[in-house]
Structures are given as structure tokens and as C-alpha cells.
Amino acid sequence: MPPEAALPHADKLAHVTTATLTALLSKRGIRNSFMTGIAPLDSTVKIVGLARTLRFLPARGPVVSQPGGGEGNPQRLVIESIRPGDVLVIDAGGDVAAGGLVGDILSARIKYLGGVGLIADGAVRDTAQISDVGLPVWVRGVHGDGYPRGLYPADHDQPVRCGGVTVIPGDYIVADADGAVAIPPEHVAEVAAEGFGTERKEAFIRQKISVDGYPSTTAYPPNEDILREYEEYKREQGW
Amino acid sequence: MPPEAALPHADKLAHVTTATLTALLSKRGIRNSFMTGIAPLDSTVKIVGLARTLRFLPARGPVVSQPGGGEGNPQRLVIESIRPGDVLVIDAGGDVAAGGLVGDILSARIKYLGGVGLIADGAVRDTAQISDVGLPVWVRGVHGDGYPRGLYPADHDQPVRCGGVTVIPGDYIVADADGAVAIPPEHVAEVAAEGFGTERKEAFIRQKISVDGYPSTTAYPPNEDILREYEEYKREQGW
């Protein structure tokens, strides 16, 4: 059973772009939902999931040995508690020179537990191996060293900053070729439903423009004639 | 009929790299023609066209509804007046966090009207869908939100700044895997002709180096012997 199936609204969200979602949130007063500067390693994938968060802070001194699997390590606590459909969102203050926050082995663990993606305002390492593992990743950069070079995991499942956006645990995360968007859960039913419709309508408009040669001033936003045509088209499609 | 065919010199320019054009302009005193930091979404395409320009400025306040197809909107005015062979060059002050300046629907309109590309010192949205539309794009970044997040279209077909370069409407624009260059029209005949020859000569030199093992000190720039050989080679080719 794919995790998207289990997550309410995920079936619809899977067909809505981050651009459309951002615009719909903006209309509802959520004007800051798209993460700036956080790019996919693989621009062909799309994910829908629920945010889990992890925050790194600057290490006071160099951490000599990798902090291992101890109980107190927030990085391990959040990763080991990943549930199917979760997306791990990491705040590393945008510091891409401080080392990679996650590599292939922890990516494999996230993937195994059903995690659907990783989003980091910082760097990852082992990008080729993460690609083999198959965990979709959106990041600000890449760095070969491990995070103990400059950071330590400070806490998890608290609100964080990522790409200039606040992400709160439980937010819906949708990410695609453009990047990643955080959707407050109280808005998700509405934007999923409206977004699904928006995509269908925009595909119709694009055809009007690309095939029928309508000017944008008539078709985008659509005037009444085109809206009427679209209503008819929807009836034909049984939507 | 491909727009390049109609544009004088475009047949030659299609075989000249932006790197060669930049170097030839530099020799003529145009030392600032290559746009820094403006990268292709698809590095396999190349375009040649004429610059149309659009300038965005910071919005004074949040624009609640998308400004639509009204008469006064410079974005719509310039897009609806795109002619075959035009390239739309957008100055958004380099701000990639202020929202996407153009998405797939307006890209489809530019494409339909014969526009050959879009170059923006700012962000676009719907990158996957723009790729479907088939409009070649060079940008500084990607952002899912629409431009009303932080910008408004201020004027069009005026000189603009893009990638640290001034672009004046009517400039030739050539863009490829390296990026984009603006060519003042008074120089285009010369650099197209010379560039076409330069590419042939550099291919000859590269063969001398890659196959025959000539040192760069002899072959680049070519000494008299190699130049003589090249003259002979040109005669053989009937150039």
C-alpha cells in the first residue's frame, strides 16, 4: 500500500503542482509557503507527506567521533520514529559548508520506515548513493564531510525554518521539480480539492492557448465564454 | 518556417557559441555582454532571437488577486506583442525569492506567438510544465509562488539589467549551455560572420590538439604554419 494512499488528500495533492498550491495558499493569506533555494537532486520525482522536523545548531567545538546511535541524539530519535508518509525537514540554518546532514545509510533507514522524502536547508552527502537508495531529496547544497564538522542536532519535532519558510510538524509537504511547499493542515482539504480542479482547468486553458491560439488576455484568467466552454467540457468528461 | 531563418544572421549565429560571441564582442570594446548567473533549464538547447524586455519592481504591498489580463499590465502587453523570433528578457532585480515571473500558461502563449525563448534575472515557476510547452528558458532561480508575492510589472521595451548586462530592445540574444549573451545590433553582422569562421578554425585547432598532439603554445593561437595548413584545409572544403 503506497503511503500516499493512506494520507488523506494525498491522492489529489499528487496531481497538484507546488506552484498551484503556493498560489492557492497565497489567496488564503498564507503568503510564505514555498521554500526558496531548496532544489531537488532529481527533478523528475514528486512527493506528498507529513512534516517531521529536525534542527541543527553550530557545534561549539569540533566533535571528534560521530555521535553514534545514542539515546539523546535528536537526529536518531526523529529518524527512528519516521512513519510511513513522513517527510524529514531539516533546518541547518542554510549552512552548506558545515557538512552533510544525512548520507546514504540514514537515507536508507528513512526509506525503509516508509519516509517519502528529505528536505534540508543545508547539505547532504553521498548523493549518488542516496539516488541508489531511492529517497527523494531537496537541498540547498552538497557537502562531503559529515555534520560534526560544524553542527550538532539540537532538537526535533519543533517548528523550524527551511528555505525562508516556517515548517511545523504535521504540516503537509509537497515537493516537485520547482521545489517544496509547506501546507498548514487546516488548509489542506481546501487547497487539495481546489488545486485538483485548478490543474484540470489550467490544462484546458493551456490547450486553448497552445492549440487554439487564444490570447492570454482572454484565456488567462479565462473570460466568461471560455469558462462556459470549460463547464461543458467538464460535463463531457463526467467530472 | 523557423524564425531563425527569417532573422538576418541567425543561420550563422546558430553555429556560434556564446563563448565565441562574447570574445568577439570583447575585442570590439563590448566587454560586458555575457549574463552572469543566468543558467538554462535545459542545457541542450540553443536559441537566437531579438530582445523584448520587461522590468519588474518591488510591489509596495501584497497584491491580493492576480492582476489578470488588463490593458495596463506591461507583462501582458509585451507577451501579447511577441513576434516570431523574439526573446523575452525580464529584469526582476535578481530577486529569486519574490515569486515566479512566468509559468507554463504564459510560456505557452510566448511559444505560440513564435517567441524563441525566455531569459530572466529572477525566477520562473512550473518548470516541468514549461519543459512540456517547449519554451527554452534561462533563469537565476525557481520559485513556486506567482510574482504578486513581491513584484509588479513596471514597464516594457525599455533598457533593462539582466545578469549584470544591459539589454536594449532589439539586441540580438544568443543563449546556449553556457548562458546568454546580448549583442548590440550594430555589431551582429560582423560577429556572426567572424564567429562562424572562428568556430570552424577552432574545430580545426582542437583536432590538431586532440588528434595530432600539438602543444597549445603552437596551436592556440595558431602559429603561421598551422594558419597556412588551415588556409589549405579551407580551400579543400570549398569554404
Place this chain on the structure above:
Amino acid sequence: MPPEAALPHADKLAHVTTATLTALLSKRGIRNSFMTGIAPLDSTVKIVGLARTLRFLPARGPVVSQPGGGEGNPQRLVIESIRPGDVLVIDAGGDVAAGGLVGDILSARIKYLGGVGLIADGAVRDTAQISDVGLPVWVRGVHGDGYPRGLYPADHDQPVRCGGVTVIPGDYIVADADGAVAIPPEHVAEVAAEGFGTERKEAFIRQKISVDGYPSTTAYPPNEDILREYEEYKREQGW
């Protein structure tokens, strides 16, 4: 004969990632070996070689004609003295707007002489043509103009700064999809040997996690049971 075969430890290093090498160097007190912000043009290649260095400084005034193949030009001196297995590492102060440091023709010469790669804290030009030439390149950016736009070659085979890391001629350079790392030669035997083992062990751990579902807290770093299993596995493999 591939150059890697000739270079001691290169056969092992070819199987070790830059992430693993960086971590192993870090354990030995070399905490600053991975170059930040220097990305591959082609993320599918990997190289191992010895550093040769070149430093560019800001040109005092515009250099009108390309400085040619003269004796005194450090760029040409270092390129013409490239030996099989060398990697050219260029320090241009991180300035990606000052022009491309190397294009396709000089890349062809480096390739012909057996050079295995080019790494630059600055820009290259002719990226499509460099790809044809087949020289692997890691850079901070791309710029169409030539370096005389803003730089001149100041010296070669001196210590340089690249991606926030010091590179000393004779350092081992390994570069892959994540980026590039400089290995002081006195550490190379150790990290090559240990790294080769680390990669095998991490592949084993990844299988434990991806296939057998072990938690990261048990498997990474591995506890005694898993270590014992791995020892047995190594015996089976005849390692």
C-alpha cells in the same frame, strides 16, 4: 594504460567516495579537505589524480588581446607540463563573473597530455564543447567571456585556495558527484586502504538496513553482533 593504474593507491581510491575520504581525513585532524560549492559539470564521473595548481589574480586593466602562448604565461606553463594523472586545480578567488578560466581547446590539451580533470574556484566556458572533449570538470560557475575580462594568471604550482580548502601541488585529488576532496599525500595510503574497507562495510550495513530492517541505532555504527556478522561475511568473500 589508464593513468589511474599508474598512480599508487588510485585503484583503491577509485572505489572510495569523497564523503568517506572526507570523514577519514577528519578523523586524522584534517578537518578541511572537501571543497564547498565546487560542483561537477557531469555528476556521473569520478576522478583520482595529483594536484597541479594555477592562481589567477584580478587584472589591473582590461587585457585587450588574449595573452597567447608566450613563455611567461603561468596558465600555459602549467597546462603544457601536465603529466598523465594530473588534475589542474585553479584558484580564481571564487569570482564567477570575471570570465571563463579554461575553454574547450585548452581542455583538449590537458586531456591529450593525460590530465584527468579540472577543478576551478571560478568559471569555465564552452561547457558543451568541454563535454565533447571528455575532460571531467568541477567548477563554481560558468561564464562565456575569457579570463582577460577580469583576471590574469599570476603563478602556478604554488599552494592555492579552492572551495575554502588549501590545495598544495602533489595533493591527491578525488572528485565525484558530491564534489572534490584534497588529500595530503602523507595520509593517502591510510585513507585509501581504510576507505576501501569502509565502503565494503557500509555496503554491508546498508543492506542490513534496507533489506533486513535493522534500526540505525543498532547498525550505524554497527554494534558487536553486526560487526561479528560482517567479519564472517568478509571471510566468506575471501577479503
Place this chain on the structure above:
Amino acid sequence: MPPEAALPHADKLAHVTTATLTALLSKRGIRNSFMTGIAPLDSTVKIVGLARTLRFLPARGPVVSQPGGGEGNPQRLVIESIRPGDVLVIDAGGDVAAGGLVGDILSARIKYLGGVGLIADGAVRDTAQISDVGLPVWVRGVHGDGYPRGLYPADHDQPVRCGGVTVIPGDYIVADADGAVAIPPEHVAEVAAEGFGTERKEAFIRQKISVDGYPSTTAYPPNEDILREYEEYKREQGW
């Protein structure tokens, strides 16, 4: 006659901080009026004036001789047409390395004509001499070279971008130790009147806090008791 006296609302605006004005504009939907990163050369001065604008663009090639006092030069056109109470606002794309846009001599001319200040998203030169001249200046940086190093004056008295804010000719400009704010003229009467009152009220509140020890939760914003006290205080002052 001081220019401020002649400009409507200037007498009130002279007593209102840029911070208060920004907040009042924000309440009216003008959420983007304060210029980020544009700092005073002298933090003890304050100005009120009307915006005149000038836009620089990147020079295509180096301009060998200073363009002089020719008719076509937008820099000279705008400076020679400065009226008492004008503030010259310059958009140089934030480029502080391209040379100083104005030096002491043109500053002296602006001052002589009654110009009350200069604000530039770029650099000035001759800062010590400008200080002697007595023209108040707010800038992003300082550069010793003249603008022909990298820029040319493209147009004047058009909308420009300065410190991330749009400035339209005729906007009111107020600048103080914090920086500079652009006020759309249709809002100026209201914010001047309200701001003048706000400053008096905030001085009253600050005294409640600093002298009487009121908690911020009671006094800022003031609760009904404090508001009543303030109304009485106003009556006593005859305001």
C-alpha cells in the same frame, strides 16, 4: 526659507521617525516602504523631501573619458533640474563595486540647488568631501572609482528600485539614522498627521515604562487606563 517649510506636511514629518512611518504605511497596506541595507554616512541627520530618480545600467564597455556635461546625460539632466526640497534617489542595481555614482562636486551642485539629500542603491565616492559639502547621503557602499568603471546613466525620473523598494518620482522621502522610507504621496497627509501623534504618544508610553516601571503588556500597546491618562495629558499640554 528652509525647503522643509515649503513642502506640505514636512513640518510634521520632521518629527516622525522612519520606523513610525514604515509602521503606519504597513497598516495601510504599503508593506514595502523601508529601504533595506541603505545606511546613512552621518547618522545624526534627518531629511524630508520629494523623490527625483536616476537609473544606472551596466556599461557595455569601459567608458574611457567621463561623459561630461553633455545634453543627453541623464545624470546631469536630473541634477541640473533639482528643485529645493528634492531628494535624488539612484538605482544602480545594488552594485557597490562598479564605482561611485556621485562625488563631492555634483553633491555640491545638488546642495546649491536646494536638494536635501542623496540616496543610492550603489556607492558614492569622496565621502569626506561630501561631508564638507553638507549634503546628507544614504548608500549601500563606498567606491573610489567613478561610475564609468562599470555603469552608465540610463534614464531619469522613472520608477526605480532602491533597497528593495520601488521609488516613484514625487514620492515623499524621509531618511534618518535607521535609513530611508518612500511614502506614496496619496498617503502622506494621513501618515504625517498620525505619525506626529504617534511619536507624542510613544514618548508618553516610554516615560511610563522607563520612569514609572509599567510592564510592556500594559503599556505597549497602552491599555484603557493609560490611554485615559494620555488623553488627560494631551489636554494639559494643550495638544
Place this chain on the structure above:
Amino acid sequence: MPPEAALPHADKLAHVTTATLTALLSKRGIRNSFMTGIAPLDSTVKIVGLARTLRFLPARGPVVSQPGGGEGNPQRLVIESIRPGDVLVIDAGGDVAAGGLVGDILSARIKYLGGVGLIADGAVRDTAQISDVGLPVWVRGVHGDGYPRGLYPADHDQPVRCGGVTVIPGDYIVADADGAVAIPPEHVAEVAAEGFGTERKEAFIRQKISVDGYPSTTAYPPNEDILREYEEYKREQGW
């Protein structure tokens, strides 16, 4: 009673520079204690205090009215609970364009309660009025708008990032003309005592260099002769 007097070690720390403290912490493995890019508004003051922390995150949408003195506002909670000797350290993600985090009125409240300073990785507003209030401030920038422009107060008295350094509530904060340093409390007794001695010794060394003309190779660090002289000097001073 000055707060410094009440705070253990504050009397000694008042005579130790941030540079000396940073160096002493570095020797103890705390290699990341000095906040980069956080400059004093007034470079003549010095403070010693205990860290209280406040973290701002990006606002999801524009906050129309200032959130007032409500119970849930972490900004007000931390300010109203300031104790004599506290320093408020604010993490705003380094965003200086998002608005001023604190102005003159809240500065007055901090000052009234005995707070000794404000340090912010972000901007403040009302700098001239804050100077009147007399609260020493170290910041990354200045912005006239209030924080609701782009931020909201997310939590307080949690570990934060400021100037690339982790600050934990209860850390000692020392700030002077160079900037600010966070001292983990377990190290404060030692570095205060050693730092006090270091400053005396360095004053002695500086005199040897400035007056007696000793070379740095002899005097810094001091050789045995100078150390012996210094021991004698200390005896003479009765230290």
C-alpha cells in the same frame, strides 16, 4: 547595585576583551564562540550578562496588527521576565530585511528591568531612540519596519543560533567593540580568571613592544627572560 557586581566573575570579565575570551575558549575546545557579523551600535560600550533567548521564524502570512501584549507572545514573555544582568539574544535567522525585532519602547522595558544588553541576528529599529534609552545593542542590521512584516516570535529560552554560534540560556555573554561571545557557564570561572591575567600580561608585552622595541618573535609569546621580568613586575604591583 550594578548587575555586574552581583554576577559571579563579572568583575573580572569586565576587564577581559572578547578577543581574549574567544582565544581562551578555543584553547579549551570551544572553537565556535564569537558571533560573526554582529556589530555594536555603539562601539564604546562593553557588557557582561547571562543569555536569555528568543527565536523568530518566518511569518506564514502578513500579520496585520502588532500582536500586542497577549499572554502567548514569546517576545513579551521573555522581555517581561528579564532579570537584572540578563542579555536578550535573538535568533531571526540573519534576516535583516524582515523588519526590526525590537524598538525603543521594548528596549526601555528591558533596560528598566535590569537587562544589560540586546544581541540580535537580525535587525532592530529606532536606533537613535534606543541610544537615548541607553540599552547597548549588537545587531546584524537595521530595519525601520516592525517584525510582523516577515516574522513571528516562535519560542523563548531555548538554544538559538546567533552569528553562527549556538547560544544556550544561561550562557555568559560578553560583548565589546569587536562583537559578542557566548561562554558556556562551566568554563566561565576559568576563562575569567585566566583572561584577567592574560590582559595584564598582554599590556606588559605591548609595552615591551611599543616602548622598548622588542621583536614579536621574542615577546609574543614571551620568551623566558620576558616571563621572568613579568613575574617580577607582578610582585612589584602586588598582584
Place this chain on the structure above:
Amino acid sequence: MPPEAALPHADKLAHVTTATLTALLSKRGIRNSFMTGIAPLDSTVKIVGLARTLRFLPARGPVVSQPGGGEGNPQRLVIESIRPGDVLVIDAGGDVAAGGLVGDILSARIKYLGGVGLIADGAVRDTAQISDVGLPVWVRGVHGDGYPRGLYPADHDQPVRCGGVTVIPGDYIVADADGAVAIPPEHVAEVAAEGFGTERKEAFIRQKISVDGYPSTTAYPPNEDILREYEEYKREQGW
């Protein structure tokens, strides 16, 4: 004997601003002489001297103890060999987070030996104490930690990059409130002589503008009438 007296042309250069010198160098093809982003700690001082250079590179690992006064340390070698009239110019790659390159004690040594200033593309520490020592300093930033935090001194008296400008040992350095300029020695006699005259002429022009109200189009550059007046004025002054 003041060092300036001894240095040829220093008496004239002391009366020429960096802005004028930069413009005069630019006219001679030296278009890149003013250091961008390198600001004075004290904007009231001016220096003239000869460049000595020092280059720092990233430390491979943390340097535990300060490298002391050993023979091989390029920082100490260059400081101990400072001669009257020298200016130490330090290239630290613009890294202001890597620690302070020089503090008060080494500044005192430079001052004692007759060094007239310090210019660094990086940070210094102990700024208040350096001010007591009296060594004029121009820098990109301030950092409390010592350089071993992230750098080591790599070589001295080689060409370096500082503020985007190449500085070669033996260059004349002039620095004032605007910043610092490097003058190739072969141009110094000319620009000193011409600059001295330029300053006198510009003072005359400024008076025409400030007192007599001449328009800039007539007076800057001066037309023939004003030039004739100036020639007469020079005769009167006995220049």
C-alpha cells in the same frame, strides 16, 4: 622624520584622495585599483606607504596552539621585516568568519617599526586596542578569534588579491575615508603630480559651484572660460 617625507611623491600623495587617484589610474588603463568592501576602522585618517604582502590560506585542521614566533611563520617574517613607510596588505580570501588576522600586539610591532598601516581582506581583532596603538587599519570585518581558527599564513611578499584588486609588493598604497587604492610604482610620479593639481582644480570648481552657483554642465568638467579663470587664479597663488 615622518616616513611620508622619505617616500618619494608621498608629500604630494598626502593631498590627493583615493577617488582622484583611482580616476587618474583609470585614465591610464589601470581600471582596477580601488579595493571594494575594505573600510577604515577610523575614517579620519589617511596613509601613504609601500605595500608588503601576506597571504593566508585555509588551515587543513584546527591549529591548537598559536604558531608563535617561529622562524618559518610568514606572518612573523613579514611583520619583523617591516620598514618605515610600509603598509601590510593581507589576503585572507575575504573570509571574515575565520578569525582575526592581527590583533593589538602585532599592530604595536608594525607601528614601532614604522609601518604606516594595515589593510586586510579579512578580519582583525582587538579593534579598540588597535585604536590605542594608533595603527591605521582598513578591513572587511572584525572577528574576535585568532586566525588559527581557520587559516594559516602561507607566504609573504608575493602578489595578492585584496578587495578585488591585485596588490604587488612595492605598490604604493594610499588609503583614506573612502578606502584603499594600490598604485603600480611606474605610474606613481605621474598620478601624484597630476592628482595634486587635480585636487587644487577641483577645489576651485567646487567653489564655483557652491559659492558662485555655476551649473555642473559648465563647471564640471570646466569649460574654457572657467579654465582660463583657473589659470589666472593659479598665477595669483604662485602655483
